[in-house]
Amino acid sequence: xxxxxxxxxxxxxxxxxxxxxxxxxxxxxxxxxxxxxxxxxxxxxxxxxxxxxxxxxxxxxxxxxxxxxxxxxxxxxxxxxxxxxxxxxxxxxxxxxxxxxxxxxxxxxxxxxxxxxxxxxxxxxxxxxxxxxxxxxxxxxxxxxxxxxxxxxxxxxxxxxxxxxxxxxxxxxxxxxxxxxxxxxxxxxxxxxxxxxxxxxxxxxxxxxxxxxxxxxxxxxxxxxxxxxxxxxxxxxxxxxxxxxxxxxxxxxxxxxxxxxxxxxxx
Amino acid sequence: xxxxxxxxxxxxxxxxxxxxxxxxxxxxxxxxxxxxxxxxxxxxxxxxxxxxxxxxxxxxxxxxxxxxxxxxxxxxxxxxxxxxxxxxxxxxxxxxxxxxxxxxxxxxxxxxxxxxxxxxxxxxxxxxxxxxxxxxxxxxxxxxxxxxxxxxxxxxxxxxxxxxxxxxxxxxxxxxxxxxxxxxxxxxxxxxxxxxxxxxxxxxxxxxxxxxxxxxxxxxxxxxxxxxxxxxxxxxxxxxxxxxxxxxxxxxxxxxxxxxxxxxxxx
Amino acid sequence: xxxxxxxxxxxxxxxxxxxxxxxxxxxxxxxxxxxxxxxxxxxxxxxxxxxxxxxxxxxxxxxxxxxxxxxxxxxxxxxxxxxxxxxxxxxxxxxxxxxxxxxxxxxxxxxxxxxxxxxxxxxxxxxxxxxxxxxxxxxxxxxxxxxxxxxxxxxxxxxxxxxxxxxxxxxxxxxxxxxxxxxxxxxxxxxxxxxxxxxxxxxxxxxxxxxxxxxxxxxxxxxxxxxxxxxxxxxxxxxxxxxxxxxxxxxxxxxxxxxxxxxxxxx
Numbered sequence: 001x002x003x004x005x006x007x008x009x010x011x012x013x014x015x016x017x018x019x020x021x022x023x024x025x026x027x028x029x030x031x032x033x034x035x036x037x038x039x040x041x042x043x044x045x046x047x048x049x050x051x052x053x054x055x056x057x058x059x060x061x062x063x064x065x066x067x068x069x070x071x072x073x074x075x076x077x078x079x080x081x082x083x084x085x086x087x088x089x090x091x092x093x094x095x096x097x098x099x100x101x102x103x104x105x106x107x108x109x110x111x112x113x114x115x116x117x118x119x120x121x122x123x124x125x126x127x128x129x130x131x132x133x134x135x136x137x138x139x140x141x142x143x144x145x146x147x148x149x150x151x152x153x154x155x156x157x158x159x160x161x162x163x164x165x166x167x168x169x170x171x172x173x174x175x176x177x178x179x180x181x182x183x184x185x186x187x188x189x190x191x192x193x194x195x196x197x198x199x200x201x202x203x204x205x206x207x208x209x210x211x212x213x214x215x216x217x218x219x220x221x222x223x224x225x226x227x228x229x230x231x232x233x234x235x236x237x238x239x240x241x242x243x244x245x246x247x248x249x250x251x252x253x254x255x256x257x258x259x260x261x262x263x264x265x266x267x
Numbered sequence: 268x269x270x271x272x273x274x275x276x277x278x279x280x281x282x283x284x285x286x287x288x289x290x291x292x293x294x295x296x297x298x299x300x301x302x303x304x305x306x307x308x309x310x311x312x313x314x315x316x317x318x319x320x321x322x323x324x325x326x327x328x329x330x331x332x333x334x335x336x337x338x339x340x341x342x343x344x345x346x347x348x349x350x351x352x353x354x355x356x357x358x359x360x361x362x363x364x365x366x367x368x369x370x371x372x373x374x375x376x377x378x379x380x381x382x383x384x385x386x387x388x389x390x391x392x393x394x395x396x397x398x399x400x401x402x403x404x405x406x407x408x409x410x411x412x413x414x415x416x417x418x419x420x421x422x423x424x425x426x427x428x429x430x431x432x433x434x435x436x437x438x439x440x441x442x443x444x445x446x447x448x449x450x451x452x453x454x455x456x457x458x459x460x461x462x463x464x465x466x467x468x469x470x471x472x473x474x475x476x477x478x479x480x481x482x483x484x485x486x487x488x489x490x491x492x493x494x495x496x497x498x499x500x501x502x503x504x505x506x507x508x509x510x511x512x513x514x515x516x517x518x519x520x521x522x523x524x525x526x527x528x529x530x531x532x533x534x
Numbered sequence: 535x536x537x538x539x540x541x542x543x544x545x546x547x548x549x550x551x552x553x554x555x556x557x558x559x560x561x562x563x564x565x566x567x568x569x570x571x572x573x574x575x576x577x578x579x580x581x582x583x584x585x586x587x588x589x590x591x592x593x594x595x596x597x598x599x600x601x602x603x604x605x606x607x608x609x610x611x612x613x614x615x616x617x618x619x620x621x622x623x624x625x626x627x628x629x630x631x632x633x634x635x636x637x638x639x640x641x642x643x644x645x646x647x648x649x650x651x652x653x654x655x656x657x658x659x660x661x662x663x664x665x666x667x668x669x670x671x672x673x674x675x676x677x678x679x680x681x682x683x684x685x686x687x688x689x690x691x692x693x694x695x696x697x698x699x700x701x702x703x704x705x706x707x708x709x710x711x712x713x714x715x716x717x718x719x720x721x722x723x724x725x726x727x728x729x730x731x732x733x734x735x736x737x738x739x740x741x742x743x744x745x746x747x748x749x750x751x752x753x754x755x756x757x758x759x760x761x762x763x764x765x766x767x768x769x770x771x772x773x774x775x776x777x778x779x780x781x782x783x784x785x786x787x788x789x790x791x792x793x794x795x796x797x798x799x800x801x
Contacts, residue, residue: 031318032299032302032318032320033302033303033306033318034303036303037303073318074318074319074320074321075321075323075324076320076321076322076323076345077321077323103317106328107319107324107327107328108327109321109323109324110324195310196310196311196522197307197310198303198306198307198310198316199303199306240519241519241523242311242518242519242520242521242522242523243307243310243311243518243519243522244307244311244514244515244516244517244518244519244522245515245516245519247307247515247518248515
């Protein structure tokens with residue numbers, strides 16, 4: 001197992017600058033609960049979200065997008081079929097796709113779906129420790145989106161999962177670890193209040209997807225997405241009175257964060 | 268008809284303390300419009316929401332949950348089937364389930380569905396006066412989620428509905444009444460601006476469900492949920508400039524409200 | 535092509551006063567992403583939204599409503615069938631319905647659906663320049679909800695579309711143009727940050743629908759809806775630090791804006 005170093009802020013700055021320049025069209029197939037916050041997080045940071053969810057449209061649009069997100073939070077057969085179509089089209093077009101395996105391991109239907117989907121060459125996988133352990137076959141038990149294991153305990157599982165699937169795997173928690181199976185980064189930012197606002201994890205996965213669009217270095221891209229969310233989470237927490245004002249301040253922070261600030265902060 | 272006394276704040280404090288300790292896993296099957304605010308209200312107060320909506324998963328998850336919410340706001344056949352499965356599994360496992368009969372009486376499809384569902388031993392039912400009158404067969408007419416009758420006029424209907432179904436019935440409005448058919452509480456808190464934010468009523472029903480999880484006294488639990496929402500609504504209103512800032516402040520207030528504050532306020 | 539004059543604020547004031555008095559029941563069939571903000575925008579301004587989406591209920595409810603909105607952002611066959619039913623019932627009952635042709639021209643499925651729907655006598659159509667150009671058959675290319683053409687370039691297309699369909703057509707952007715094919719208004723208010731919050735355009739279409747309810751002058755009604763959104767957008771922007779606080783302030787502004795203020799501002 002590697003001992004990950006903290007991601008340099010200069011890398012975060014470079015990746016954020018690239019995203020802001022490219023304004024990547026991000027095709028989002030996510031769960032019913034978090035569609036609005038997911039779109040708002042992507043818009044705030046400078047990406048261009050599009051929720052195209054029907055089987056009649058998903059494949060055609062995935063091929064046009066810069067990146068695709070697949071999140072299984074409220075999975076059902078018709079939506080799963082659209083996800084499969086989008087993934088096939090994305091792979092054929094060379095468009096990277098990211099998996100958020102929400103609550104995998106808790107319920108058989110989504111567990112089986114996730115095990116199938118990870119054979120379809122995801123560019124990235126983002127989950128909490130319980131989810132990454134379950135997906136890697138390490139047999140953890142979660143209870144939905146809550147993680148009952150620390151993210152460090154899942155690092156070995158993440159590395160294995162990355163080697164098995166070819167994806168960059170991000171296991172997020174108090175410290176996030178991002179690995180390609182050989183090299184890894186740690187991103188130590190964030191705040192526990194983020195777990196009191198629905199969709200912060202799901203929206204992070206959408207950020208991961210957006211950063212993978214046209215990324216020259218996919219490991220750095222995924223790690224930068226985690227860093228941006230964590231840093232903005234810390235800034236928002238310092239200005240909030242609870243989860244309502246946190247969410248507002250988090251979106252403002254994603255809009256305000258700049259490559260220049262990050263470089264000055266590093267120096 | 269009873270003449271309900273105001274729920275003592277010491278009861279609210281005790282129930283809130285119990286909820287915060289138990290962090291109940293609350294299985295939410297609700298309408299398309301309010302999923303995010305419902306999850307955020309539950310997270311803010313200290314419960315653990317999970318929106319598991321597919322027929323493939325609803326029954327399995329309901330049996331694992333502390334409580335289940337069924338809200339018919341945007342009902343269609345596939346979702347209704349998942350609700351039926353969740354209810355059957357919840358009843359088999361001894362998990363209490365709560366019904367929010369949104370706009371019952373206005374449209375036949377949901378009216379028939381609600382009349383069927385209330386035969387399945389709900390632990391609690393939460394609605395406005397029009398909805399409770401319609402569900403009890405008193406023949407009121409609403410127009411969607413707006414109530415065209417005061418909550419006091421619906422108290423007799425609520426008592427009848429509680430006796431007929433075995434549920435605790437909460438009829439909410441300017442004053443909320445909560446009854447088991449024999450004993451009743453009044454909770455006089457809240458503010459009309461809450462009706463200008465979508466989902467405050469639906470999220471209250473989710474709070475009702477969360478409070479029923481493992482509740483030793485179900486009447487007190489349901490009444491405490493109404494009280495917490497009303498008190499936090501008043502606090503949020505005093506700090507807001509309109510419905511946008513109200514919603515933010517309401518979530519902050521749900522996060523900040525403490526059993527200790529409630530006990531000091533009573534004294 | 536007409537040279538539109540700026541809509542007088544006295545007209546905005548009159549239309550807003552009418553809406554606040556009538557509190558129109560607005561039947562919303564919109565996309566999955568924006569249901570909450572759409573309902574909140576309608577509630578904030580003083581309308582009464584109802585999201586009735588099932589085939590089992592859509593026709594019955596449309597006939598009871600003051601106005602209907604159809605938004606194709608996340609279209610799929612079952613929802614399209616409900617929209618068709620609602621439109622047929624609305625037309626039979628004399629209830630005006632508004633179309634938001636989200637991303638028409640980008641994907642065949644929704645393009646074909648929109649081309650079919652505009653033959654069903656919409657009262658109003660609201661889109662950005664790319665959408666109006668595509669719908670009028672002028673062959674523009676957008677990429678989802680982003681508009682790649684200015685709204686003025688679409689004015690000729692809007693006028694043609696209005697004459698072809700009988701609808702009031704609003705093409706919105708830096709300046710909005712609202713036309714019945716013969717007469718047109720311009721509404722110059724708004725701010726680019728509105729494009730960084732998902733659903734501001736979709737919610738504007740819902741405002742358009744609400745203002746058409748029982749409108750004695752449909753052109754003025756649609757233009758007033760655009761003006762109210764733009765003016766409130768400017769006010770919110772002046773008080774915000776980013777898209778999170780913008781959204782909150784926008785809802786507050788919709789609640790606070792008054793006919794009296796508008797008349798004083800004009801004078």
